[in-house]
Amino acid sequence: MTPILAAIACLIVVTFCYASLCAASPFGDCRRCRGMGHALKTDRKGRVKRGKDCRRCRATGKRIRTGRWLYNRWARISRAGTDTPGGSR
Numbered sequence: 001m002t003p004i005l006a007a008i009a010c011l012i013v014v015t016f017c018y019a020s021l022c023a024a025s026p027f028g029d030c031r032r033c034r035g036m037g038h039a040l041k042t043d044r045k046g047r048v049k050r051g052k053d054c055r056r057c058r059a060t061g062k063r064i065r066t067g068r069w070l071y072n073r074w075a076r077i078s079r080a081g082t083d084t085p086g087g088s089r
Contacts, residue, residue: 022067030057037061 001009029035037059039051053059064072 018067022065022071026065026068027062028065030054030061030063032056033061035061 030037033039033054033056036054037057038053040048041051043049054061057063
């Protein structure tokens with residue numbers, strides 16, 4: 001097998017695995033708060049306390065994966081473009 005064919009096969013396998021991951025688990029941990037939903041801070045004594053809620057994930061600790069976001073966008077555009085104005089015929 002030539003190196004180019006091996007690279008193409010590897011990319012196809014990685015793409016298929018990522019697509020199946022997005023289908024099985026569309027949400028991943030937020031990268032900013034690492035899935036906790038809030039920041040950690042310390043008080044003056046050095047004890048860890050709960051900080052402010054994460055604005056990126058709105059304190060859920062989850063974010064939508066890029067592949068799932070792209071699929072949702074594609075499906076929304078496809079539905080809007082194929083919709084008939086008078087209903088289904």
